[in-house]
Amino acid sequence: MGKHLTTRSEDYSKWYNELVVKADLAENSAVRGCMVIKPYGFAIWERMQAILDKKFKETGHSNAYFPLFVSKSLFEAEEQNAEGFAKECAVVTHYRLENDPDKPGKLRVDPKAKLEEELIVRPTSEAIIWNTYRNWIQSYRDLPILLNQWANVVRWEMRTRLFLRTAEFLWQEGHTAHATEAEALEETKRMNGVYADFVEQYMAIPVIQGVKSASERFAGAVETYCIEALMQDGKALQAGTSHFLGQNFAKAFDVKFATKEGGLEHVWATSWGVSTRLMGALIMTHSDDNGLVLPPELAPHQVVIVPIYKGDEQRTAIEAAVAPIIEALRKADIRVHFDNRDTHKPGFKFNEYELKGVPLRIGIGPRDLENGTVELARRDTLSKKSVAQADLVTEIQSTLKEIQEALFNRAKDFRANHTTEVDTFDVFKEVLETKGGFISAFWDGTEATETAIKEATKATIRCIPLDRKAETGTCIYSGKPAHQRVLFAKAY
Amino acid sequence: MGKHLTTRSEDYSKWYNELVVKADLAENSAVRGCMVIKPYGFAIWERMQAILDKKFKETGHSNAYFPLFVSKSLFEAEEQNAEGFAKECAVVTHYRLENDPDKPGKLRVDPKAKLEEELIVRPTSEAIIWNTYRNWIQSYRDLPILLNQWANVVRWEMRTRLFLRTAEFLWQEGHTAHATEAEALEETKRMNGVYADFVEQYMAIPVIQGVKSASERFAGAVETYCIEALMQDGKALQAGTSHFLGQNFAKAFDVKFATKEGGLEHVWATSWGVSTRLMGALIMTHSDDNGLVLPPELAPHQVVIVPIYKGDEQRTAIEAAVAPIIEALRKADIRVHFDNRDTHKPGFKFNEYELKGVPLRIGIGPRDLENGTVELARRDTLSKKSVAQADLVTEIQSTLKEIQEALFNRAKDFRANHTTEVDTFDVFKEVLETKGGFISAFWDGTEATETAIKEATKATIRCIPLDRKAETGTCIYSGKPAHQRVLFAKAY
Numbered sequence: 001m002g003k004h005l006t007t008r009s010e011d012y013s014k015w016y017n018e019l020v021v022k023a024d025l026a027e028n029s030a031v032r033g034c035m036v037i038k039p040y041g042f043a044i045w046e047r048m049q050a051i052l053d054k055k056f057k058e059t060g061h062s063n064a065y066f067p068l069f070v071s072k073s074l075f076e077a078e079e080q081n082a083e084g085f086a087k088e089c090a091v092v093t094h095y096r097l098e099n100d101p102d103k104p105g106k107l108r109v110d111p112k113a114k115l116e117e118e119l120i121v122r123p124t125s126e127a128i129i130w131n132t133y134r135n136w137i138q139s140y141r142d143l144p145i146l147l148n149q150w151a152n153v154v155r156w157e158m159r160t161r162l163f164l165r166t167a168e169f170l171w172q173e174g175h176t177a178h179a180t181e182a183e184a185l186e187e188t189k190r191m192n193g194v195y196a197d198f199v200e201q202y203m204a205i206p207v208i209q210g211v212k213s214a215s216e217r218f219a220g221a222v223e224t225y226c227i228e229a230l231m232q233d234g235k236a237l238q239a240g241t242s243h244f245l246g247q248n249f250a251k252a253f254d255v256k257f258a259t260k261e262g263g264l265e266h267v268w269a270t271s272w273g274v275s276t277r278l279m280g281a282l283i284m285t286h287s288d289d290n291g292l293v294l295p296p297e298l299a300p301h302q303v304v305i306v307p308i309y310k311g312d313e314q315r316t317a318i319e320a321a322v323a324p325i326i327e328a329l330r331k332a333d334i335r336v337h338f339d340n341r342d343t344h345k346p347g348f349k350f351n352e353y354e355l356k357g358v359p360l361r362i363g364i365g366p367r368d369l370e371n372g373t374v375e376l377a378r379r380d381t382l383s384k385k386s387v388a389q390a391d392l393v394t395e396i397q398s399t400l401k402e403i404q405e406a407l408f409n410r411a412k413d414f415r416a417n418h419t420t421e422v423d424t425f426d427v428f429k430e431v432l433e434t435k436g437g438f439i440s441a442f443w444d445g446t447e448a449t450e451t452a453i454k455e456a457t458k459a460t461i462r463c464i465p466l467d468r469k470a471e472t473g474t475c476i477y478s479g480k481p482a483h484q485r486v487l488f489a490k491a492y
Numbered sequence: 493m494g495k496h497l498t499t500r501s502e503d504y505s506k507w508y509n510e511l512v513v514k515a516d517l518a519e520n521s522a523v524r525g526c527m528v529i530k531p532y533g534f535a536i537w538e539r540m541q542a543i544l545d546k547k548f549k550e551t552g553h554s555n556a557y558f559p560l561f562v563s564k565s566l567f568e569a570e571e572q573n574a575e576g577f578a579k580e581c582a583v584v585t586h587y588r589l590e591n592d593p594d595k596p597g598k599l600r601v602d603p604k605a606k607l608e609e610e611l612i613v614r615p616t617s618e619a620i621i622w623n624t625y626r627n628w629i630q631s632y633r634d635l636p637i638l639l640n641q642w643a644n645v646v647r648w649e650m651r652t653r654l655f656l657r658t659a660e661f662l663w664q665e666g667h668t669a670h671a672t673e674a675e676a677l678e679e680t681k682r683m684n685g686v687y688a689d690f691v692e693q694y695m696a697i698p699v700i701q702g703v704k705s706a707s708e709r710f711a712g713a714v715e716t717y718c719i720e721a722l723m724q725d726g727k728a729l730q731a732g733t734s735h736f737l738g739q740n741f742a743k744a745f746d747v748k749f750a751t752k753e754g755g756l757e758h759v760w761a762t763s764w765g766v767s768t769r770l771m772g773a774l775i776m777t778h779s780d781d782n783g784l785v786l787p788p789e790l791a792p793h794q795v796v797i798v799p800i801y802k803g804d805e806q807r808t809a810i811e812a813a814v815a816p817i818i819e820a821l822r823k824a825d826i827r828v829h830f831d832n833r834d835t836h837k838p839g840f841k842f843n844e845y846e847l848k849g850v851p852l853r854i855g856i857g858p859r860d861l862e863n864g865t866v867e868l869a870r871r872d873t874l875s876k877k878s879v880a881q882a883d884l885v886t887e888i889q890s891t892l893k894e895i896q897e898a899l900f901n902r903a904k905d906f907r908a909n910h911t912t913e914v915d916t917f918d919v920f921k922e923v924l925e926t927k928g929g930f931i932s933a934f935w936d937g938t939e940a941t942e943t944a945i946k947e948a949t950k951a952t953i954r955c956i957p958l959d960r961k962a963e964t965g966t967c968i969y970s971g972k973p974a975h976q977r978v979l980f981a982k983a984y
Binding site for chain 2: 029030031034035036037038039042043045046062063064065066067068069070071072074075076079082086087088089090091092093094095096097098099105106107108109118119120121128131132135141147151152154156168170343
């Protein structure tokens with residue numbers, strides 16, 4: 001099993017990379033910057049997809065699918081957006097390979113098959129989608145359009161890390177069209193709220209809802225809402241964004257609608273997305289030096305049963321005792337896995353499921369059979385206790401709930417202990433270097449100050465929290481008047 | 493609504509193209525050969541995905557995700573496969589755009605950002621996956637590997653048609669690795685059977701299971717199993733394939749495993765897939781000159797309720813009567829949609845849902861309120877009847893079942909009437925031109941004969957049916973001895 005994991009205190013970054021691979025979540029592929037999401041990792045992502053998809057549908061959205069490619073001329077139509085993504089684009093220039101005459105059995109790009117216009121592999125789909133919406137929208141009757149797509153996108157990042165930053169990643173992107181500014185803004189906020197609820201309730205990760213400063217805004221957006229989480233190393237992670245796009249894309253793609261009153265106006269837009277990056281947040285928030293720790297709501301297996309036996313007779317007896325336990329758990333909608341492989345010892349399995357973060361482990365051996373008990377072990381606390389088989393379902397139900405809450409509360413306490421209000425730049429720097437975390441500080445609202453702080457400390461404005469207090473003060477950097485505190489942090 | 497649809501007898505191909513667009517299923521995008529799958533079309537695909545995904549999991553498979561790109565050197569490793577797809581590949585050569593100095597506001601490919609090795613957008617993922625499996629498989633204990641992925645793939649087709657043949661399409665591809673030939677073959681057949689069951693039971697399309705002749709085989713496969721369906725214009729459509737890949741990919745990518753007995757052997761492989769092409773089969777099998785006809789199992793809305801009223805008072809009364817109907821139908825797991833838009837008249841809505849193929853339509857007006865009835869209209873037969881509201885749930889349940897069976901039986905009868913045994917090439921040609929459909933004929937088993945028949949008639953061997961009779965005869969073309977009848981047809 002090769003359980004030995006670098007510890008978080010030794011090297012947090014190495015711990016993360018090792019954990020992702022050893023817990024069978026993902027690995028780097030032969031193609032630079034692209035990852036393979038392994039079945040166990042994908043099963044977690046599938047759970048996340050299913051829950052989010054339901055929430056999107058409950059809020060009135062439908063799924064659709066738009067092309068992988070966008071032609072260069074469409075791509076460049078919204079200039080800010082194009083500029084934001086131009087430097088990290090995969091570009092398709094040819095549509096055929098041919099046999100290489102110099103190297104038998106090898107292929108080369110066929111120079112005769114050059115595209116007249118290059119195609120960009122979508123880094124995001126606003127351009128493609130708004131070019132399509134132009135044909136779908138004539139009148140106010142066609143609005144709103146509330147669509148989402150689950151898709152892969154490509155951004156040619158130079159430094160990649162599994163889940164956190166990869167050239168290709170999976171995500172969902174909502175793209176909505178509205179008749180009024182107010183309605184689009186309401187949608188932007190609603191979806192940011194949907195993300196916050198999902199991340200807190202299912203991923204057990206507390207988040208701060210806020211808006212981005214101008215320099216951290218999505219390219220082409222008027223306002224970017226976001227949810228920000230805090231990792232165990234004191235760095236922040238942007239977990240989701242929801243953009244109010246104003247009429248920027250409608251203007252770039254000439255999308256107008258006849259109003260009820262007989263006028264002709266540009267359509268208002270939003271877009272919002274979360275990606276496989278959430279997997280990185282999930283891993284980094286809860287896991288420990290023994291491996292992954294998964295919140296029960298997202299764990300592919302909530303309970304694993306490991307039989308402990310010598311010889312076929314004991315094995316048969318245990319399997320007979322386990323069968324009704326499995327049935328009862330499944331009936332209670334608990335995801336249970338029975339690991340009866342006889343190629344591996346119980347100790348090996350214990351280590352494996354600890355590394356993989358299964359919330360509860362049931363061990364059952366000959367003595368348990370005699371006593372009508374099992375051993376129930378919790379992954380988050382590593383505590384064990386003996387439980388009567390008769391009480392098992394209710395015990396497991398309540399313990400899973402307890403774990404879900406405990407993980408959330410632990411992460412919330414951590415964040416509380418790592419959120420510091422500071423009033424001078426010296427203290428700002430000291431807190432950042434010693435303790436890390438979120439730093440709440442007055443900012444004068446200028447990009448110049450933001451940039452200067454970033455250059456001096458690597459900390460950026462993560463967001464201007466929605467629930468900030470109404471207060472005024474003095475900018476920690478410039479000393480100028482500031483009308484709000486914002487959250488700074490180093491970030492992923 | 494623009495309901496007027498070209499009829500099938502006027503121009504089948506035009507009827508299909510119009511129907512796909514007018515029923516809001518899909519449309520061509522600005523990017524050549526790529527389609528936009530619209531929400532209504534995507535909702536049908538989502539139903540298909542959900543059912544198939546469940547079947548894959550029930551047969552022991554897990555989902556995973558592999559990269560979109562494959563480097564040229566990996567792509568060319570399995571020569572047959574590479575040769576099969578090289579001529580229709582989208583090739584990424586650059587990873588950055590830059591501002592065009594000659595055209596302000598425009599972008600161009602940055603010549604400095606040329607990739608050292610070109611990347612192919614996956615046309616299928618055997619190469620990527622087997623290159624990955626090499627690291628996952630050491631011993632027989634690591635086998636079998638039973639994975640599937642839902643993904644987009646790109647094949648640069650020159651002539652495209654919505655759903656049937658597009659440059660980018662969505663599909664699932666299963667890729668499994670086995671210790672023995674027998675086990676891999678069994679898997680190949682099992683998954684072909686899973687496809688057949690799905691297509692018949694849910695899509696209501698009867699299929700023939702068979703194997704492909706050598707020339708129609710998947711590039712790199714030892715044997716290709718398939719399911720073949722027959723469209724209303726007498727052309728066949730390959731609805732799914734399951735490939736026994738032998739050790740071809742294991743050899744190309746050097747994937748060996750230590751056997752239980754201490755040997756070292758190449759791994760055995762299968763791959764299998766169905767795609768958004770199934771949408772084309774669904775549309776063409778059941779629809780009529782009035783529009784789409786959907787089997788209830790796949791219809792996003794199984795029942796639509798259209799209120800008929802004048803003025804707010806009637807409207808309120810009808811909505812009050814409809815509420816408990818909707819509740820009762822939802823409780824019975826029936827997908828019901830209440831179209832209470834007041835921007836459109838009932839007649840418009842009737843046409844719309846006819847065009848969109850909703851299996852059952854409920855009309856409810858003031859007289860129905862008095863009588864405690866509704867009008868229930870069937871899309872497949874266009875018949876209507878009055879039903880007591882008290883009986884509605886059971887009536888709808890049984891009618892949905894009836895429709896599902898009726899569509900399947902109608903398609904099966906059509907196929908029976910369009911499958912002809914012929915014994916001479918003259919009759920072969922005559923049947924093909926007059927009646928079309930499947931032609932069952934003796935074939936001598938040679939590629940030369942197959943090619944000659946194809947060149948003379950455009951008919952290809954769709955498959956060698958699994959359930960063929962054991963019989964021998966004379967090849968209709970060459971006159972040589974033939975040990976089996978095979979199915980010919982013109983095909984999509």
